[in-house]
Amino acid sequence: xxxKLFTALLIVSATGYAQNxxxxxxxxIANDILLHGKAYDNLHILTKQVGARLTGSPQxxxxxxxxxxxxxxxxxxxxxxxxxxxxxxxxxxxDEASIVLPGKKNQPLDILALGNSVGTGPKGIQAPVVLVxxxxxxxxKKATLKGKIVFYNxxxxxxxxxxxxxxxxxxxxxxxxPSQAAKYGAAAVLIRSMSHAADNNPHTGSTRYNxxxxxxxxxxxGLQDADRLAALLEKEPATVFLKTNGKMLPDTVAHNIIGEIxxxxxPDEIITVGGHLDSWDPAEGAHDDGSGxxxxxxxxxxxxxxxxKPKRTIRVVLFANEENGLRGGSKYAEEARTxxxxxxxxxxxxxxxxxxxxxxVTMSQEQLNKLRSWLPLLSPYGICDISHGGGxxxxxxxxxxxxxxxxxxxxxSQRYFDIHHARSDVFESVNKRELELGxxxxxxxxxxxxxxxx
Amino acid sequence: xxxKLFTALLIVSATGYAQNxxxxxxxxIANDILLHGKAYDNLHILTKQVGARLTGSPQxxxxxxxxxxxxxxxxxxxxxxxxxxxxxxxxxxxDEASIVLPGKKNQPLDILALGNSVGTGPKGIQAPVVLVxxxxxxxxKKATLKGKIVFYNxxxxxxxxxxxxxxxxxxxxxxxxPSQAAKYGAAAVLIRSMSHAADNNPHTGSTRYNxxxxxxxxxxxGLQDADRLAALLEKEPATVFLKTNGKMLPDTVAHNIIGEIxxxxxPDEIITVGGHLDSWDPAEGAHDDGSGxxxxxxxxxxxxxxxxKPKRTIRVVLFANEENGLRGGSKYAEEARTxxxxxxxxxxxxxxxxxxxxxxVTMSQEQLNKLRSWLPLLSPYGICDISHGGGxxxxxxxxxxxxxxxxxxxxxSQRYFDIHHARSDVFESVNKRELELGxxxxxxxxxxxxxxxx
Numbered sequence: 082x083x084x085k086l087f088t089a090l091l092i093v094s095a096t097g098y099a100q101n102x103x104x105x106x107x108x109x110i111a112n113d114i115l116l117h118g119k120a121y122d123n124l125h126i127l128t129k130q131v132g133a134r135l136t137g138s139p140q141x142x143x144x145x146x147x148x149x150x151x152x153x154x155x156x157x158x159x160x161x162x163x164x165x166x167x168x169x170x171x172x173x174x175x176d177e178a179s180i181v182l183p184g185k186k187n188q189p190l191d192i193l194a195l196g197n198s199v200g201t202g203p204k205g206i207q208a209p210v211v212l213v214x215x216x217x218x219x220x221x222k223k224a225t226l227k228g229k230i231v232f233y234n235x236x237x238x239x240x241x242x243x244x245x246x247x248x249x250x251x252x253x254x255x256x257x258x259p260s261q262a263a264k265y266g267a268a269a270v271l272i273r274s275m276s277h278a279a280d281n282n283p284h285t286g287s288t289r290y291n292x293x294x295x296x297x298x299x300x301x302x303g304l305q306d307a308d309r310l311a312a313l314l315e316k317e318p319a320t321v322f323l324k325t326n327g328k329m330l331p332d333t334v335a336h337n338i339i340g341e342i343x344x345x346x347x348p349d350e351i352i353t354v355g356g357h358l359d360s361w362d363p364a365e366g367a368h369d370d371g372s373g374x375x376x377x378x379x380x381x382x383x384x385x386x387x388x389x390k391p392k393r394t395i396r397v398v399l400f401a402n403e404e405n406g407l408r409g410g411s412k413y414a415e416e417a418r419t420x421x422x423x424x425x426x427x428x429x430x431x432x433x434x435x436x437x438x439x440x441x442v443t444m445s446q447e448q449l450n451k452l453r454s455w456l457p458l459l460s461p462y463g464i465c466d467i468s469h470g471g472g473x474x475x476x477x478x479x480x481x482x483x484x485x486x487x488x489x490x491x492x493x494s495q496r497y498f499d500i501h502h503a504r505s506d507v508f509e510s511v512n513k514r515e516l517e518l519g520x521x522x523x524x525x526x527x528x529x530x531x532x533x534x535x
Numbered sequence: 536x537x538x539k540l541f542t543a544l545l546i547v548s549a550t551g552y553a554q555n556x557x558x559x560x561x562x563x564i565a566n567d568i569l570l571h572g573k574a575y576d577n578l579h580i581l582t583k584q585v586g587a588r589l590t591g592s593p594q595x596x597x598x599x600x601x602x603x604x605x606x607x608x609x610x611x612x613x614x615x616x617x618x619x620x621x622x623x624x625x626x627x628x629x630d631e632a633s634i635v636l637p638g639k640k641n642q643p644l645d646i647l648a649l650g651n652s653v654g655t656g657p658k659g660i661q662a663p664v665v666l667v668x669x670x671x672x673x674x675x676k677k678a679t680l681k682g683k684i685v686f687y688n689x690x691x692x693x694x695x696x697x698x699x700x701x702x703x704x705x706x707x708x709x710x711x712x713p714s715q716a717a718k719y720g721a722a723a724v725l726i727r728s729m730s731h732a733a734d735n736n737p738h739t740g741s742t743r744y745n746x747x748x749x750x751x752x753x754x755x756x757g758l759q760d761a762d763r764l765a766a767l768l769e770k771e772p773a774t775v776f777l778k779t780n781g782k783m784l785p786d787t788v789a790h791n792i793i794g795e796i797x798x799x800x801x802p803d804e805i806i807t808v809g810g811h812l813d814s815w816d817p818a819e820g821a822h823d824d825g826s827g828x829x830x831x832x833x834x835x836x837x838x839x840x841x842x843x844k845p846k847r848t849i850r851v852v853l854f855a856n857e858e859n860g861l862r863g864g865s866k867y868a869e870e871a872r873t874x875x876x877x878x879x880x881x882x883x884x885x886x887x888x889x890x891x892x893x894x895x896v897t898m899s900q901e902q903l904n905k906l907r908s909w910l911p912l913l914s915p916y917g918i919c920d921i922s923h924g925g926g927x928x929x930x931x932x933x934x935x936x937x938x939x940x941x942x943x944x945x946x947x948s949q950r951y952f953d954i955h956h957a958r959s960d961v962f963e964s965v966n967k968r969e970l971e972l973g974x975x976x977x978x979x980x981x982x983x984x985x986x987x988x989x
Contacts, residue, residue, distance in 0.1 A: 115693045239569045242916055242972070279967065436890075436947050438919075462696055465892075465919030493890050493947060495968045513733065514949045518696070 107525045109387040120520050121513045123375040128365035128508040135362040136402040137169030137333045144358050145336050148399040152340030155382035162336035165412035167402040169333045170197050173326030181320040192300040194325035195288040196405045201298045205324030208268050212314045227266035230321050233258050234273045234311050244494040251275045259299040260291035269323050270299040273307040281305035282503040285361050287405045298325045335401040337409045346392040353396050353427040354380050357403035364506040372434030374399050376520040383524045391531045400475040414478030424485040426530045429473025434516035435492035437463040441471015444486030455529050462521045561979045563841040568971050575967045577829040582819035582962040589816040590856040591623030591787045598812050599790050602853040606794030609836035616790035619866035621856040623787040624651050627780030635774040646754040648779035649742040650859045655752045659778030662722050666768045681720035684775050687712050688727045688765050698948040705729045713753040714745035723777050724753040727761040735759035736957040739815050741859045752779045789855040791863045800846040807850045807881040808834050811857035818960040826888030828853050830974040837978045845985045854929040868932030878939040880984045883927025888970035889946035891917040895925015898940030909983050916975045
């Protein structure tokens with residue numbers, strides 16, 4: 082027992098020393114970000130001076146220029162841009178809808194056309210509405226849908242504690258709903274927004290047409306309007322007028338903006354950390370994903386600020402076109418494969434600038450165990466869980482193409498779907514300290530992966 | 536090894552069974568609160584129909600009546616009110632301050648007199664300002680303070696991850712600052728608010744005069760005004776005009792409002808859960824502590840809703856006068872001692888209606904271990920840490936008088952000091968789901984303590 086105790090003490094002592102050094106380094110990272118961080122100021126510039134950044138819009142390029150400058154200012158050894166072809170969808174004008182009442186006293190509905198959707202044409206579409214609460218109900222009513230506007234009123238499930246589970250549960254109605262309705266001859270689709278917001282903001286987002294069926298217009302309504310329309314339909318049939326102007330233009334070019342610090346010991350081993358630069362058009366993309374961009378830039382800035390020289394090459398990537406194409410993430414992985422790059426880890430922040438709670442990962446159990454062994458170092462800054470399941474849309478292709486282990490920052494998710502893809506995703510909805518603590522967790526994790534490998 | 540394995544399996548199985556039953560019960564609690572909870576609606580009534588509830592104000596009694604009704608509606612077996620003498624401080628009029636500039640072009644400062652502070656008299660006080668960054672600096676400048684306005688510009692420390700640590704670090708300037716300055720002949724005190732809010736709202740709160748020194752007026756400034764005044768004082772001397780109207784009236788009577796479910800097996804074993812009904816006057820006391828009140832009321836409502844009959848007596852207490860006297864909490868403990876009541880546990884929520892992260896406790900290590908053994912049941916709802924250090928102001932006297940083990944809900948603290956004691960502590964600053972998840976954690980913990988004892 083004595084010997085065992087002695088060995089145990091030795092182990093504790095050795096681990097204790099490294100942990101203490103790492104603990105001090107991470108404390109220095111946190112102090113620097115909380116006192117001198119640039120994430121909040123950078124986000125202010127990106128949201129207020131650039132604004133909404135829908136792929137292909139003029140702001141796309143303004144955002145790219147901003148990203149290059151911000152990465153240079155953060156201290157990147159080099160900043161490059163990686164071009165890729167991207168879809169170029171435009172909203173094309175103001176979306177309009179109303180419940181058509183007798184005597185021309187229409188009740189306006191606040192809508193946003195879904196991303197990638199076709200427009201109704203200049204005259205709009207006026208048709209009776211058929212409400213369905215689910216795809217099952219759509220099947221039951223399939224014989225009645227010809228020429229109608231299908232209203233998917235599928236409710237966001239409030240009993241999921243992690244709100245992304247509710248999103249995953251509901252988002253199929255936005256993605257596949259239009260084509261599923263078109264299959265049965267529907268003229269257009271309205272969807273209840275994927276949200277539990279108490280306000281009436283509609284939440285847009287991509288839809289994906291199935292080539293086997295006609296492309297029909299589709300738009301989202303806020304929850305108050307969805308409830309109002311549903312209540313009306315309980316009592317009597319209703320007709321809705323809908324006018325949207327969406328149009329897919331020919332593909333255009335956008336760029337991933339990449340800032341790099343070359344590794345001092347293993348320059349060929351690459352660690353990627355990023356967020357996406359594009360956003361939906363009705364708001365400022367503050368949480369989605371301005372936050373992820375400015376937090377990622379902090380990785381370079383804060384490591385420089387504390388005087389840490391990475392052993393491995395660290396790349397901060399501001400990805401193009403996550404929202405309606407994922408072409409930036411695909412291009413990044415494609416080039417990594419072509420150039421036979423060695424990607425040892427990728428981290429994304431694309432779940433909002435809220436207080437961090439954990440990381441979700443896609444990697445081996447052994448790698449997860451290694452990350453979990455760092456929990457005592459990360460938990461003082463809010464990380465209390467590292468578990469399987471997570472990563473990020475933009476880094477997903479790295480895993481699929483190269484098997485790169487992935488992690489995604491998991492901030493508190495309770496407020497995310499209040500603002501996700503809605504007009505309310507503005508700078509003012511981001512709390513400075515919450516944003517900064519997310520950055521602290523990310524920089525700390527990158528520091529540990531860089532130092533110890535994965 | 537076989538035997539050991541077998542025993543281990545038996546233990547796992549037995550625990551597994553109970554855990555599964557408890558897990559289902561807690562899931563039922565969560566579903567009920569997230570789908571049918573009354574916390575958010577109750578908070579809306581308390582903040583918008585009752586409003587600010589400074590002890591002794593007419594709204595005190597309106598709030599008490601609301602509390603009685605809400606507890607009855609939640610399903611309490613009986614609701615009683617417990618009277619206590621409380622201090623009756625009034626603000627007495629609009630607080631005014633300005634930097635006096637040559638030529639009568641004064642620059643207004645946005646201030647709030649500190650709670651319990653004396654007024655300046657109708658003519659106000661005009662005097663040169665002496666800035667001190669700390670009590671140490673006060674000592675250094677003590678010879679220069681006679682007749683001056685002392686400006687405590689002690690900064691909230693942003694490097695504390697848990698913001699309550701920054702509050703504990705800074706709050707002495709509000710509590711003891713006025714008397715410390717009066718000791719050296721100062722005429723009045725201004726303090727930099729205990730906050731990291733980016734806005735200019737002043738944050739009030741109690742000050743405590745030391746009987747050995749004269750009582751002098753004292754007020755808080757928001758951070759923008761504090762920085763502006765400090766910047767001016769860097770360049771040149773400044774004079775400030777200050778007018779406050781605070782007055783302490785004779786003690787009056789207020790009430791703890793108590794709703795009870797009598798225990799079915801151990802009715803003499805009491806579990807207390809509560810928050811405080813009073814608030815500061817400039818806002819609505821939404822987070823502080825309307826949230827704690829409405830969450831506590833959910834304990835009775837949700838346990839009834841899922842059909843759980845408590846073994847022990849559960850008391851929901853809406854305490855009187857936490858903010859400027861703590862007389863409600865003191866009275867409750869005093870009566871418990873006089874009546875020789877057996878209090879086995881008390882829980883308070885008084886740190887805001889934000890997403891729960893943990894519980895802080897004041898109890899034996901053995902009791903803490905018992906609570907920690909329930910972490911697997913609580914963590915799906917956001918609780919990731921139960922540690923020593925915590926409880927609540929109102930339940931503190933129970934520990935001091937009777938040794939009752941205490942716990943305090945610890946929600947995410949990043950936004951709390953943006954709104955704490957400021958005009959911005961309004962209903963709109965509370966997120967429905969965050970509030971509800973706090974209630975879920977509280978009801979779940981009370982359920983477990985009731986079922987298994989402590």
